[in-house]
Amino acid sequence: MTANSLRKPADNAPDQAEGAAPREAMRLSPTTRGSRERPIDLVRLSLHTLGDRALEVELLQLFDAQSEQIVARLPAFLRPDDRRIMRDFCHTLKGSARAVGAGRVASAAGEYEDALAHAPAGADLSEFRQEVCDAVAEARDAIAQLLG
Secondary structure (H helix, E strand, C coil): CCCCCCCCCCCCCCCCCCCCCCCCCCCCCCCCCCCCCCCCCHHHHHHHHCCCHHHHHHHHHHHHHHHHHHHHCCCCCCCCCHHHHHHHHHHHHHHHHHHHCCHHHHHHHHHHHHHHHHCCCCCCCHHHHHHHHHHHHHHHHHHHHHHC
């Protein structure tokens, strides 16, 4: 499987043109790699906290701790029954990341969640896991600098 990311085409997507190359139903590597997005979007965070600096600090600290715990629980290799648990972890991480403006983490966690839901059994999803780990490490570094 050498495709680029795991994405199902939208149900309302137009049918491909006659004679066109077949559309890939699934791509099996993350698309967030190399994103130039800031690790923490401070404007989004401020909007979510109504500018309350103490609340911003508290949310960043909570996200820092939670993301560290979740990444530690993402095993490199999955057994079939681990997928549901890992999807739940990714879903939680995605929501938390959105709340603090960690867009790359949210995107990576969302892609890993989709991959866990739709990839065939035995598919190598290690690139998705690594992308989540890298995005979380970048966000945690930014948080450490912000809260220094």
